[in-house]
Amino acid sequence: MLGFLVQGALLGLSAAISPWPFQSLIIAESLLGGWKRAAPVTLAPLVADIPIAFVLVFVLKQVPEGFLDVVQLGGAFLLLYLAWTLWQELRSGNKGASQDAIKPSTGRRGFLMGAAMLFLSPGSYLYWSLVLGPLLLDALGNSLLHAITFLAGFYTFSIGGLLGIVFLLGRARESSQTIRRGLQIASLALVLVIAVVLFASALSL
Numbered sequence: 001m002l003g004f005l006v007q008g009a010l011l012g013l014s015a016a017i018s019p020w021p022f023q024s025l026i027i028a029e030s031l032l033g034g035w036k037r038a039a040p041v042t043l044a045p046l047v048a049d050i051p052i053a054f055v056l057v058f059v060l061k062q063v064p065e066g067f068l069d070v071v072q073l074g075g076a077f078l079l080l081y082l083a084w085t086l087w088q089e090l091r092s093g094n095k096g097a098s099q100d101a102i103k104p105s106t107g108r109r110g111f112l113m114g115a116a117m118l119f120l121s122p123g124s125y126l127y128w129s130l131v132l133g134p135l136l137l138d139a140l141g142n143s144l145l146h147a148i149t150f151l152a153g154f155y156t157f158s159i160g161g162l163l164g165i166v167f168l169l170g171r172a173r174e175s176s177q178t179i180r181r182g183l184q185i186a187s188l189a190l191v192l193v194i195a196v197v198l199f200a201s202a203l204s205l
Helices: 002-017 021-033 035-043 045-060 067-092 096-102 107-119 122-142 144-175 177-202
Strands: none
Touching: 002 122, 002 144, 021 035, 021 067, 021 107, 021 122, 021 144, 021 177, 035 045, 035 107, 035 144, 045 107, 045 122, 045 144, 067 107, 067 122, 067 177, 122 144, 144 177
16 A cells, blocks of 8 residues: 555656646746635646546546547647736736736636646646556555555645645745746746647647
């Protein structure tokens, strides 16, 4: 059982620091609204992964052909919206009402956006189809407790890693205007790059 716990923990930590679309959303939300508003977004996998895992692990067994193209296009458009939000804040100079207007109004809104990003991220489907799914089935082959232990290790370290990123970026955001603006520019560039990659992959460019 310890082996499944360690396996889940290592995969969770790897997932937290990988440059996937969901991570770019986490980074952007941290820089837009601070760590307190971004923290709820890190919990989105606990909700979004349930239907994805059930369908791919227990029903389809693999991602249907052509499905990822649709998912990637949706994710790319969501990232473009996120990039536009970051650009609006950069143009506003992070001042006054303009800044408040473009921040997420509540943690709930950020959480829902995070769940949408996971549904529109091809990485979620590939990861469950090719990596997490087979390992979860292997754990279930031993016992339900083994499977729970594996998932506990994965989500503890994946969400914990994301919370660490959120906290560090949130604190850096508050340190100085120059650092904050530099991080936002870097985040905008990252979001645009990932959006372009998704578009190119979906359209087979």
